Structure formats: C-alpha cells, structure tokens
Amino acid sequence: MSLAAGGIAAPRLASAQQASRRVALYANVGADLTHYDVDAAGAELIKRETVTLPAGVQYAWPHASRRYLYVASSSSxxxxxxAGTEHHVTAFSIDPATGALRQQGAPIGLPTRPIHISTDIPSNYILVAFNNPSAVRVYRINKDFTPGEEVxxxxxxxxxxxxxxxxxxxxNRLVILVTRGNEGSPTKAEDPGAxxxxxxxxxxxxxxxxxxxxxxxxxxxxxxDFHPTKPWMYVSIETQNKMFMYRIGKGRISPEIAYRSETLAEPNNIRARQAAGTVHVHPNGHFVYGANRAEATIxxxxxxxxxxxxxxxxxxAxxxxxxxxxxxxxxxxxxxxxxxxxIDPSRRLLVAQHNLPVNVRxxxxxxxxxxxxxxxxxxxDGKLTFARKYDIDVGDKTMFWMGMVPL
Known part of the structure; x- marks a missing residue:
C-alpha cells in the first residue's frame, strides 16, 4: 500500500516529533489496518505501522477507556x-503514548459478515450488526478486554x-438497530426499512x-448519531437522501419525525444513484455532518x-x-x-475516507x-475548509473503514 498526498497545498514532511501524539487515526485497505498520527494543527496525517486482520476490515469501535479497539472483519x-467463510471480532490494545495497536488475545468467530460493531456505554458488551441475513448479536467483554461468549x-x-x-x-437503556431495507426495482418490490x-x-x-x-x-x-447533551437523534435516510431528527424521552424514541432536511445541494438534479451515508454530531452539539455518495458509471x-x-x-447548524x-x-x-x-476529538479536523478508485472524464x-x-x-462556525487529500493505492482491495481515537 502506498500513500501519496495532494490538494490545495502539498503537505510538508512531518517528523515524529512534529506530529501530534494525542490522536490516532486508523484506516484499512482490505485486511490491513494502518495507524496514522494526526497533526491537528497542521491538518496532516503521518503514516505509522500496520496490523493485519484475519479478513477484510468492516468496522471498528474503541473501548470506553480508549485503551482497546474492537475490529470486525469478514471475507464476504x-x-x-x-459470501465468505471468515468472520471475526479481534481486540487490540492501543498504546497510550503512540497509538500503536497490539493484538489482545485471539479473535472470536462470527456466523456471517459483520457490517457494524459498537459497544454499550460502559463497554461491558460488544454489539454486532449483520446485514445478510439481517441480525444483531451481543458478546461479553472479558476481564482481560478480549471479546467473549455470546449472550x-x-x-x-x-x-x-x-x-x-x-x-x-x-x-444505556435502549439499543437501536438501523435496518435499511432495499430499494425497489422494475422486477422486485421494495423491502421496507425500520x-x-x-x-x-x-x-x-x-x-x-x-x-x-x-x-x-x-x-x-x-x-x-446522538446529540452529546440533548435528547436528540439524527438519522441519515440513505435511499431518500434525507436527514431526520427524532426526540428521545422517558426511555423511548418518539416515532414521529421531528424534522426533515435534505442532504443534497441539488435534490432536483440527481444525475445517478445518490446515497446518504455516515452522520456525526460535532462534540459541541452545535453542528451535525452527513455524507453524500455517488459512484455510478457510464x-x-x-x-x-x-x-x-x-x-x-x-x-x-x-x-x-x-x-x-x-x-x-x-x-x-x-x-x-x-x-x-x-471528527478529530480535538474538534479541529474532519477526515473522510473513500473506498475505491474511479475513472472520470x-x-x-x-x-x-x-x-x-x-x-x-x-x-x-462549523463549516469545513478543504486542507489536503491523501491518495492511497488499494490495488484489488477496498478501503472500507477509518476512525480516530484520542490517546
């Protein structure tokens, strides 16, 4: 895997001493998960070491202590x-000084491809979502922080x-499983989402x-994603390119959509399939961010x-x-x-990951x-300014996940 940089300004070469040691970024290409130092002041990423998972990385989630990272992988x-045959959750310890990952115990096997993973609030349990067939499973976290048996x-x-x-x-009173359903086609009826x-x-x-x-x-x-202090939940609606807001109260999610917003700048000028994606609320609670995705070719x-x-x-806003x-x-x-x-935990940067190369005319x-x-x-004011981009040669693999963890 090679890392090249480009953008409005070529980034300077950054030494280990110049790099910020307070935030680690992890990004995968296939089964390889690479650690980068994050220099928030310079808006730079500095490539460090790589660990290899049993199969392609699907998603990862840090322990509440920020000392461990749970990584879901699959060959599907x-x-x-x-469909593949290798599906796992693997625990890694995070070096608090450098952000380097070291495998913690043996991976546990899963029945099918894990599409998403998270922990409950105190990180006593790992929750895993599966897309095909749709499912959710819960696994204990052992005293040594390794993933344990299913509940x-x-x-x-x-x-x-x-x-x-x-x-x-x-x-920590409710679990929400986001189920997308499937868009309809001329030959197949729509599968409902919920x-x-x-x-x-x-x-x-x-x-x-x-x-x-x-x-x-x-x-x-x-x-x-959830607002950090208010009982508000923001949901991206992939197939309709919308952002919905729901209220939370008295131990339940209100089923009424409190607010609907467009995700696209030109909702009446859709040139190919658009899909709303990831949503994250800014840590200060004043802004929420969503991704718009298009990749269809001709x-x-x-x-x-x-x-x-x-x-x-x-x-x-x-x-x-x-x-x-x-x-x-x-x-x-x-x-x-x-x-x-x-979003960088220092609140100064947002980093977006793109999974495949695409030809453009x-x-x-x-x-x-x-x-x-x-x-x-x-x-x-919450607005973004493009700083730079890093081109990554993924070969015949996919860049599927990235995230940042404060050290």
Whole structure:
C-alpha cells in the first residue's frame, strides 16, 4: 500500500516529533489496518505501522477507556455479494503514548459478515450488526478486554431487513438497530426499512418496537448519531437522501419525525444513484455532518467513467432550542464515494475516507481518482475548509473503514 498526498497545498514532511501524539487515526485497505498520527494543527496525517486482520476490515469501535479497539472483519463481499467463510471480532490494545495497536488475545468467530460493531456505554458488551441475513448479536467483554461468549437472548427478535448499524442510547437503556431495507426495482418490490428499538440491560435485548414511517416504504435509514447533551437523534435516510431528527424521552424514541432536511445541494438534479451515508454530531452539539455518495458509471471510449453526482459533506447548524438541523454548507470531498468520515476529538479536523478508485472524464481524456483520505479543517462556525487529500493505492482491495481515537 502506498500513500501519496495532494490538494490545495502539498503537505510538508512531518517528523515524529512534529506530529501530534494525542490522536490516532486508523484506516484499512482490505485486511490491513494502518495507524496514522494526526497533526491537528497542521491538518496532516503521518503514516505509522500496520496490523493485519484475519479478513477484510468492516468496522471498528474503541473501548470506553480508549485503551482497546474492537475490529470486525469478514471475507464476504459487501451488500449481497459473494459470501465468505471468515468472520471475526479481534481486540487490540492501543498504546497510550503512540497509538500503536497490539493484538489482545485471539479473535472470536462470527456466523456471517459483520457490517457494524459498537459497544454499550460502559463497554461491558460488544454489539454486532449483520446485514445478510439481517441480525444483531451481543458478546461479553472479558476481564482481560478480549471479546467473549455470546449472550443468549430470551426470545427471538425481529431484526428487519439489511441491518446497517447498531447503537446504544447515551443512557444505556435502549439499543437501536438501523435496518435499511432495499430499494425497489422494475422486477422486485421494495423491502421496507425500520429503526428496531430494544430495551437493553446487561446484554439482553427485549420489547422490540419498530419505527417505520408508512410501514417502512420509502424509508431507508443507514446511520445515526446522538446529540452529546440533548435528547436528540439524527438519522441519515440513505435511499431518500434525507436527514431526520427524532426526540428521545422517558426511555423511548418518539416515532414521529421531528424534522426533515435534505442532504443534497441539488435534490432536483440527481444525475445517478445518490446515497446518504455516515452522520456525526460535532462534540459541541452545535453542528451535525452527513455524507453524500455517488459512484455510478457510464461507458466512455471503452471505459467505465463516473456518471456524475454529489460526493460531499453537508454541514447542518443545530437549532439549540428545537434540535432542527439546518443546512449551511455542502463541500465536495475531492474524491468519489465518502463511505465513512470522522471528527478529530480535538474538534479541529474532519477526515473522510473513500473506498475505491474511479475513472472520470476530463474532456476527451480519462483520468483516475484514487481511493484515499480527504482532510478538512473545522471552523468555529462549523463549516469545513478543504486542507489536503491523501491518495492511497488499494490495488484489488477496498478501503472500507477509518476512525480516530484520542490517546
């Protein structure tokens, strides 16, 4: 794997002494998970060491102590692609001085591809979402911080269609399984989406409630995040390119959509399939960010080239009285398909990850935009300024996840 840099200004060479040691960024290419130092002041990433998982990295989540990282991996293709046979959760310790990862014990096996992983609030349990078939499972975290045995649930639970994320509410009382469903086609009816909400205690899920406007039709939720201090939840609706806000109160999620916002800068000018993606609330609670993704291609001169669309981060200002998200900026990520992004814990940077290279037309020529990372500075007004991008040669693999952990 090679790392090249480009953007509005070429980044200076950064020594270990110059790099910030307070934040570590981890990004994968296939089964390789690479650690980068984050220089927030210089808006730079400095490549360090790489660890290798049993299969392709799907998602990762830090322990509440920020001393361990749980990584889900799988040899299955994404979506409904070819099923593999290797599916695991692996624990790594995080060196508090350097951010380096060291494997902690042996991985545990999983039944199918894990699409998302998180822990409950105190990190006593690991929650894993599976997309095909849609499922959620809970695993104990052992005293040595390794993943342990599965928690047997008291009764069968409804896990919807195509789970994409699982999160515990900040009070640790509820678990929400985000199930996207599937878009319809001329030959297949739409599969409804839903937010599956469970009461949660000590790893046990009970009393499932399904939040599915219009029976889940034209409702394809993908990803959610919580406001840090207010009882507000923000959900990206992938298949309809919307950002919904829900209220939380008295131990339940209100099923009514409190506010709806567009994700696209030009919602009436969709040139190819658009898909709303990751959503993260700024740690100060004043802004929420969402990803817009497009990657469809069309043939040109015997090659498949980008068909057009919005690959951007949309910034919303949050009304501090009502929680309403109001779009204030759409900024292109300078690459194709920002599958994930993360906000630097110091609140100064946002980094977006793009999983594959894509050919683009430039007049009569065809150029390739590589996979990689785009770095943005976050202003006091919440708006983003593009700083630089890092091109990453992924070969025949996929860059599927990245995230940052404070040290």
């Amino acid at each position: 293709a994404s979506g409904y692609g070819k 047997t649930q008291p009764a069968p639970i409804d896990t919807g269609i195509f789970a994409h994320q699982v999160r515990t509410t900040p009070d 937010l599956k909400v469970f009461n949660y205690k000590n790893g046990v899920l009970t009393n499932e409630v399904s939040i599915a406007p219009n029976g889940g039709k034209e409702f394809g939720p993908r990803h959610l 043939e040109f001169q015997g090659k498949q080239v980008f068909k057009g669309g919005e690959n951007s981060i949309v910034v919303y 949050i009304n501090q009285s009502t929680g309403e998200p109001m779009p204030i900026q759409h900024i292109e990520t300078q690459k194709i398909h920002p599958r994930t992004f993360h 430039d007049g009569e020529a065809v150029n390739t935009i590589p996979a990689g990372l785009s770095v943005f500075r976050i202003g006091g």
